[in-house]
Amino acid sequence: MLTRTEHHASRAGGVAALMFIGLALAAPVAVLVAQGTGSDVSASQGAYLARITWFTLLQAGLSTLLSVGFAVPLARSLARRPSFWGRRWLINLFAVPLGLPPLVAALGLLEVWGRNGVANQGLALFGVETPFSIYGLSGILIAHVFFNMPLAARLILPGLERLPPEYWKTAANLGMSGFNLFRFVEWPAMRRSVGAAAGLVFMLCATSFTLVLVLGGGPAATTLEVAIYQALRFDFDPGRAVLLSAIQIGLTLAVMLGLKLISVPTEAGDTKGGGTDRPDVARGWHALPDAALIGAAGVFVGAPLVAVVISGLAADLMRLLTDALFWRAAATSLLIGIAAAIVSVSLASLMVRARYSAGDQPQSRRLGLLSGMSGAAGSLTLLVPPVVLGAGWFLMLGGGAGQLLAPLAVIVLINALMALPFVMRVIEPAHQSAMERNGRLALSLGITGINRIRQIDIPAMLVPLATGFVFAVALSLGDLGAIALFGSDRIVTLPWLLYQKLGSYRTADAAGLALLLGVTTMALMIIADRLGNRSGSALWPGKQLQ
Amino acid sequence: MTHAPAIEFDNVAYGIGDLSAEFSFQRAAGTVTAILGPSGAGKSTLLNLAAGFLSPRTGRILQDGKPVDDLPPSARGVSMVFQDNNLFAHLDIRTNIGLGLDPALRLDDRAWRKVETALDRVGLAGFGRRQPASLSGGERQRVALARAFVRRRPLLLLDEPFDGLGPGLAADMLGLMLEIRAEVGATVLMVTHDPDEASAAADQILLVSKGRIAADAPAEGFFERHDLPELESYLGRKSGT
Numbered sequence: 007m008l009t010r011t012e013h014h015a016s017r018a019g020g021v022a023a024l025m026f027i028g029l030a031l032a033a034p035v036a037v038l039v040a041q042g043t044g045s046d047v048s049a050s051q052g053a054y055l056a057r058i059t060w061f062t063l064l065q066a067g068l069s070t071l072l073s074v075g076f077a078v079p080l081a082r083s084l085a086r087r088p089s090f091w092g093r094r095w096l097i098n099l100f101a102v103p104l105g106l107p108p109l110v111a112a113l114g115l116l117e118v119w120g121r122n123g124v125a126n127q128g129l130a131l132f133g134v135e136t137p138f139s140i141y142g143l144s145g146i147l148i149a150h151v152f153f154n155m156p157l158a159a160r161l162i163l164p165g166l167e168r169l170p171p172e173y174w175k176t177a178a179n180l181g182m183s184g185f186n187l188f189r190f191v192e193w194p195a196m197r198r199s200v201g202a203a204a205g206l207v208f209m210l211c212a213t214s215f216t217l218v219l220v221l222g223g224g225p226a227a228t229t230l231e232v233a234i235y236q237a238l239r240f241d242f243d244p245g246r247a248v249l250l251s252a253i254q255i256g257l258t259l260a261v262m263l264g265l266k267l268i269s270v271p272t273e274a275g276d277t278k279g280g281g282t283d284r285p286d287v288a289r290g291w292h293a294l295p296d297a298a299l300i301g302a303a304g305v306f307v308g309a310p311l312v313a314v315v316i317s318g319l320a321a322d323l324m325r326l327l328t329d330a331l332f333w334r335a336a337a338t339s340l341l342i343g344i345a346a347a348i349v350s351v352s353l354a355s356l357m358v359r360a361r362y363s364a365g366d367q368p369q370s371r372r373l374g375l376l377s378g379m380s381g382a383a384g385s386l387t388l389l390v391p392p393v394v395l396g397a398g399w400f401l402m403l404g405g406g407a408g409q410l411l412a413p414l415a416v417i418v419l420i421n422a423l424m425a426l427p428f429v430m431r432v433i434e435p436a437h438q439s440a441m442e443r444n445g446r447l448a449l450s451l452g453i454t455g456i457n458r459i460r461q462i463d464i465p466a467m468l469v470p471l472a473t474g475f476v477f478a479v480a481l482s483l484g485d486l487g488a489i490a491l492f493g494s495d496r497i498v499t500l501p502w503l504l505y506q507k508l509g510s511y512r513t514a515d516a517a518g519l520a521l522l523l524g525v526t527t528m529a530l531m532i533i534a535d536r537l538g539n540r541s542g543s544a545l546w547p548g549k550q551l552q
Numbered sequence: 553m554t555h556a557p558a559i560e561f562d563n564v565a566y567g568i569g570d571l572s573a574e575f576s577f578q579r580a581a582g583t584v585t586a587i588l589g590p591s592g593a594g595k596s597t598l599l600n601l602a603a604g605f606l607s608p609r610t611g612r613i614l615q616d617g618k619p620v621d622d623l624p625p626s627a628r629g630v631s632m633v634f635q636d637n638n639l640f641a642h643l644d645i646r647t648n649i650g651l652g653l654d655p656a657l658r659l660d661d662r663a664w665r666k667v668e669t670a671l672d673r674v675g676l677a678g679f680g681r682r683q684p685a686s687l688s689g690g691e692r693q694r695v696a697l698a699r700a701f702v703r704r705r706p707l708l709l710l711d712e713p714f715d716g717l718g719p720g721l722a723a724d725m726l727g728l729m730l731e732i733r734a735e736v737g738a739t740v741l742m743v744t745h746d747p748d749e750a751s752a753a754a755d756q757i758l759l760v761s762k763g764r765i766a767a768d769a770p771a772e773g774f775f776e777r778h779d780l781p782e783l784e785s786y787l788g789r790k791s792g793t
Contacts, residue, residue, distance in 0.1 A: 172637035175605055181626025182655040190651065194642045285605035285625060 008445070009454050013363045017373070020360020020380055023353045027383050027426075030419055031390055034398020035255075038248045041401055051246065059253055062229040065143060065218075066211035069150035074204045076151065077158035080303050082192055083296040084159070085166035086287045090297075096304050097163075100156035102311060105531035107484025108153070108216035109501050110524040113508070113516060114310030115149055115221070116140060117317050124309065145221035150211050156307055158203040165199045166192060171282040178286035187286065205265040212261060213254070213391040216486045220508065230254040231393045235490055244401050251394045258389050318521020321514045326522070331498065339483050339499040342414065346421035347478035351471055353422065354429040357383060358437045381430075388427065392420050392487035400491050413492035417499075420488040425478035432477070432538060436470035473537040480530035484523065555581065556617025558739035559602065559707055564611035566597060573597050573763035576611075579756070581706070584733065584740040586750035586771065589760035590786055595743045598760065599709050602741060604628050615707065626655070628707070631700040631738070635712040638696035639684040645671070645695055646680035652699040670698040674728060690721045694728070701732050708733060710742040714749070722746075726753050747775050747787065759783060 008016060087093070103111060119125050119140040126137040140148065169191070177187055215231040222228055228236070230250050237247040287293075326332055357380035364373035364380075399416040403409060440463065448454070448462050464471075486501040493502040500523050507516040557578035565574045573594040579585055587595050600606045601613065604625035612619050620628050631652075639648045649667045650659050659667075671677055674694040684692055693713060700708055710729070714722035730753060733740050744750055750757060750771060757774045759767035759782055766782035767774075777783060 170637035172634045173640065175600075175603070175625075175632065175634070176638065176640075178605060178625040179603060179630060179632045180651050180655050181624070182651065186656045190643065190647075190657070191640060194640075283605075285600075285603075288624070 008363055008366070009449070012454060012458070013366070015455075016359045016363035017376060019356040020363070020376055023356035023360070024376070024379055024383060027353065027423065030423060031395070034395050034402065035390065037398045037402045038251050038394075041244050041248045051249075055249060055253065058228055058230055058233045058250065059257070061227065062212060062231075062257070065146050065150070065227075065229065066208050066214075068143075069147055069154065069211040070204050070208040072147060072151045073154035073207050074158050074200060076155050076303070077162055077203065078196060078200060080155070080159045080299060081162040081166060081196065082188070083299045084163055085192075086284055087293065087296050087300070088167075088282060088284060090300075096300070097160070099304065099307055099311075100160055102528070103153045103156055103307065105480065105528055106311075107486075107501060107523055107527050108149075108214075109220065109486050109504055109508075110314060110484070110520045110527075111152060111310060112149060112217055112220040113317075113504075113520040114312075114314040115145070115152060117313035117517075118309045119145070119148055124313075141221060142227045146214075146218055146227060149217040149221055150207075150214065152307065152310060153217070154207040154210060155303070158200075158207055159303075161203040161206075162196050162199045165195045167282070169195055169282075174282065174284050174286045183286060202265075205261070209258070209261050209265065209388070212257060213388075215391070215393050215490070219486070219490070220505075230257070231391060231487075234393050234397050238397055238400055238405075238491060242405070247397050247401070251397050254394050255390060258391065262389060314517070314520055314524055317514075317517035318524075321518030321521070323518050323522075326515060326518045331503065332519070335498045335500045335503040338497065339501075340479075342418055342421060342499060343479040343482040345418040346425065346482040347475045349418060349422035350425040350429045350478045351433075351474050353383075354426060354433050354474060355467075355471070357381075358430060358434045361434070362437060362441060383426070392424055392485070393491070395420050395423070396488050396491040410496055413494075413497055417488045417492055417497075421482035421485055422478070424485065424487075425474075425481045428481070429474035429478055432474045433467070433470050436467060440466040469537055473534050476530050476537065477534040480527045480534060483530070484527045557614070558582070558616060559741070560612075560614040560617075561598075561601070562612040562614060564601060564608045564613055566601060566606060566608050567763075568609070571763070574611075575601070575765055577758060577765060577768050579739055579741070581616075581739050582737060583756060584730070584742065584754045585756045585758055586754035587741060587743045587758045587760060588745065588747070588750060588786065589766075589782075591745075593760045594763040595760050596711060597763070598758075599632075599711055599741060599743055602707070603630050603632055603709055629705045630707045630709060631703045631705040632709045633693070633696045633700060633711070633713045635715050638699075639692055641684050643684075644680065645676070645682050645684065645687070648684065648695060649699045649702060652703045666702050667698075670702045671695075673701055673732070674698045690717050690725065693717065693725055697725075697729060697732055700738075701736065704736050704738075706738055708736070708738040708740045710740065710744075712743050712745065715745075722749065723752070729753070751775060759786070761786070 084093070084097070117123055119138065121137055121139070123140070129138060139145070173191060177183070177191060182190060212229075213231060214229065215235070218227070218229045218232045219235065222232060230253055234247050234250045234254070237243045237250060361377045361380045364370070364377035367373050396416065399420075403412050403416070444462050444466060448458050453462060484501060486505060489497070489499045489502045490505070493499070493505075500519065504516055504519045504523060507513075507519060558581040560578035561575045563574070563576050565572065567573060575594075575598055587598060589595050597606065601608060604620070604623065608621065613621055615629060639645070640651075643651075646664070646667050647657065649670060650657050650664070653659060653663050653666065668677070668680065671679055674697050676691060676694055676698065679687070679691070679695075684695070687695070696713070713729070714725045717725060726749060729740075742753065751774070754771045757767065757769055757771050758765055759769075759780065761782040767780050769777075775783075775787070778789075783789075
């Protein structure tokens with residue numbers, strides 16, 4: 007319910023937002039293309055590109071296989087045991103990796119799985135001489151499973167819990183158990199979400215940057231994203247970066263189209279209430295396999311988090327907190343985060359409003375296009391991963407060396423675009439219901455135009471807007487992708503500082519920083535989640551679109 | 553000689569506090585018992601105990617004189633029909649019935665012919681390849697009865713199976729259920745909240761109230777009785793009329 011003038015304003019705003027996003031995406035891609043046409047692929051470079059592409063696909067495929075391969079039996083076990091002590095707590099724990107900055111998680115994983123980590127000390131007790139190495143493919147896989155197995159389990163579990171209780175009673179009555187139950191009941195219920203989860207995890211792993219950067223071991227274990235970064239930052243070989251970017255975009259495009267074909271990502275429903283009773287499941291010592299699996303998953307996900315806390319507390323936090331560089335990094339991070347959040351929430355609001363306005367006249371093809379493009383704009387940013395986006399801007403700015411404002415603006419822009427799909431997801435349903443509630447009333451009272459936005463729409467949308475804002479700040483705060491290209495002595499953010507400490511083996515400092523960064527982002531994520539729950543919009547597990 | 557009851561609840565207690573229930577009763581083979589009572593009285597608890605979905609805190613449940621408490625639900629000689637969701641919605645009709653014969657669906661031609669016969673028996677010949685969603689609610693309940701028919705278990709438990717079907721259809725289904733019961737020779741425990749259904753189908757009544765059996769009596773003339781306060785309040789009759 008908008009007036010004619012409001013419709014015009016909404017659509018104009020939507021078009022402006024779209025043009026802004028289009029420019030932000032197209033400009034760097036255009037630069038990449040322009041630079042790329044000048045470079046030619048030599049035979050040796052062809053082999054290099056093929057190897058990097060192959061490794062990207064290989065690690066993404068294996069990560070997906072492992073993540074979903076563990077998530078399926080885990081979700082099944084959790085559904086079989088609808089009430090045990092700490093179940094709800096455990097499922098909440100599985101949401102933590104989604105919100106954790108990858109760099110912080112990497113540090114925790116190093117503490118557990120690294121050369122002197124708990125895992126290797128355990129192995130040494132059993133007389134295993136050669137320590138397990140986290141660097142290389144194995145480390146990348148562990149990290150990706152740490153991030154994505156809980157995500158996949160949370161996506162798959164609701165499919166089982168949604169089944170009517172009569173199913174389990176019938177199964178018990180007919181004597182279906184074990185493999186039969188899996189074949190006839192459980193797997194059909196999970197199949198859709200398993201497909202969606204697998205596609206999503208593959209996408210996340212194929213564009214994973216930070217984890218591969220930290221845990222990948224040299225040229226043998228490098229993905230496209232990291233190779234782009236290395237080409238620009240260390241070798242200054244724009245031609246190679248351009249080729250790698252082109253392959254990366256082609257790859258994500260293919261994966262996204264494939265995802266569209268196999269399934270729509272299912273919503274991760276609410277799993278907090280616990281499942282229904284399972285009379286088909288034996289109790290007592292029969293619960294042991296399920297308990298072992300659930301326990302192992304809990305330890306696998308929980309241990310790195312505990313390690314971050316323990317090693318962080320052991321660090322000299324006082325010295326860290328009195329370090330001027332830390333405060334400069336924190337201030338920069340916060341400024342970037344707030345700026346990115348403002349940009350992201352503004353863009354999302356304009357597009358959501360335009361989509362609502364366009365929805366009033368579904369017969370118009372032009373408006374349908376506006377609505378569709380605004381909806382797709384979120385996913386478009388996924389098509390061009392942050393590092394690729396950054397690479398284009400990096401070349402446009404000539405490396406950004408010696409500059410301050412331009413690189414900062416680019417980092418803000420990239421972070422804003424990264425957060426956009428999630429912010430839209432939070433704002434759109436809330437806006438829809440707010441308009442349904444207030445639209446007619448506002449119109450009948452003659453409250454229109456800017457008055458309406460100020461007095462009715464913004465107050466009604468305050469909580470979802472705040473949710474999106476806080477989430478965008480948190481996401482930006484933990485991001486290493488954009489800063490990795492532009493970070494310098496003059497531009498230091500917390501993740502960048504943490505990465506440098508890791509690189510120079512200042513492990514204690516890194517642990518302290520990781521704790522501070524992890525606690526801050528998690529606190530923001532929890533605030534966003536709580537706010538989101540209050541406004542009834544599902545943010546969590548919000549990363550499923552990424 | 554006296555036969556052991558087909559089903560016996562021997563001082564069966566379940567749960568504690570406000571939700572506790574205690575049942576003692578027995579039924580001879582081939583009888584039909586209607587279980588009545590207000591919602592939350594424990595009717596479904598009674599049925600779930602008989603099916604083995606719940607375990608008693610104390611007491612014993614016996615079938616044909618043998619304790620079955622340690623047996624899993626599938627080993628108890630029980631078929632069950634619920635009000636809804638009796639069929640796995642993603643499996644076709646013949647698979648849904650076939651699973652009643654073998655939980656792994658290892659069926660030979662003879663078994664599959666049994667499935668077809670059962671479908672024929674409930675008036676759904678040729679429906680085998682259809683999906684449950686393409687059937688009406690009444691047809692789906694017929695499939696559930698067909699599954700009970702092929703299973704031929706001595707105890708048939710029905711949890712408000714014809715609720716929400718409309719009076720005419722419910723009466724038809726009740727008739728079909730009674731025929732199938734007679735052919736299988738099963739003993740029936742049927743939860744219902746329809747007194748007419750109870751009088752039409754049942755030989756005996758169990759009136760359940762607050763987790764206890766308030767009345768265990770023949771169906772004949774039961775609803776004309778005025779000496780049971782629980783019955784008066786259940787039927788909404790003012791006492792003294």
